[in-house]
Amino acid sequence: MSEQQKVVRDLVQQMLAETGLTLTELARRAGVSSTTLTRFMNKDVKHTLSMSTLGKLSVASGVSVPMGMALPGAAAAATARPPAETLAIPKRGEMPQDLPVYGTAQGANGEGAFVINMGGQVDRIRRPPGLMANRDAFAIYVEGDSMEPRFEPGETVVVDPNRPVRPGDDVVLLVESPEPGQPPKAYIKRLVRRGAERILVKQYNPPREMEFPTAAVKKIFRVMRVGELLG
Incomplete structure (x- = not known):
């Protein structure tokens, strides 16, 4: 285990x-x-966690990432944001x-579709x-x-x-169900092209592109990036 990995593991242990x-x-x-995090903490791996992942863990736990931690992407992050902003992460408490979760799984059915329960929080x-x-x-x-x-399950x-x-x-699309009376299906995909007649998206596993009639797509929500969540 490298010294860098040890420092990161100790930080995650502190968060826990x-x-x-x-x-x-x-x-x-x-x-x-969770698979990536568990593998990193419990197995002899050659990589460490990225600054993006540590930033998300920091927000979730309220434990700040120490200044000067030499991780992938750390130099770019330091250049893009002043050190004072990087440390200005509120404690978990x-x-x-109160941020609502509306997504509830209804089965992937080979296309990654699920249902967003906009009528109530899950x-x-x-x-x-x-x-x-x-x-x-x-x-x-x-x-x-x-x-x-x-994006991985969970x-x-x-x-x-x-x-x-x-x-x-990366977007979440609400697509009208072909079955009468059924709620729209939700897909999380990468937007390729958005036209007047068709919307083209892609997925990674297995790699493929999917098209939806523009008229059938009721909503398109953009997935927020880590920097936007941290403010």
């Missing part, structure tokens, strides 16, 4: 100790892959647990600092493996109905 969560629970609250998670004034954002739990390795993603959507964005 301070929150009282298991690895799986911490991963779910942070919106990261300071983040209200859970609530901690509100990230970047969403303190945003009352429209909500979260969903990813089900199925159609977007691995970008991850939490946050969407904002008010954010503009562009090709290249």
Whole structure:
């Protein structure tokens, strides 16, 4: 085990100790892959966790990432954001647990489709600092493996109905069900092209593109990025 891996593992152990969560629970609250986190903590792996993953874990646990931690992407993050902003992450207890989760799995059916229960919450998670004034954002739990390795089963993603959507964005689409009386199906995909007649998206597992009639797509929500969640 490298010294870098040891430092990161010790940090994750601190997060577990301070929150009282298991690895799986911490991963779910942070919106990261529980498989990746468990493998890193329990197996002899050659990699460490990225700054993106540690940022999500930090928000979920309230444990700050120490300044100067030399991890993949750390140099770019330091250049993009002043050190004072990087450390300005509120403690876990300071983040209200009021961000609604509307996603509930109904089976992947080979396409990664599930249902968003907009009529009622299925859970609530901690509100990230970047969403303190945003009352429209909500979260969903990813089900199925159609977007691995970008999103894995059990991850939490946050969407904002008010954010503009562009090709290249990860999105959640609400598509009208072909079965009368059934709620729209929700898909988490990567947007390729959005036209007047057809909307083209892609998935990673297995790699394929899917088209939907534009008229059948009731809503498109953009998945928020880590930097947006941290504010």
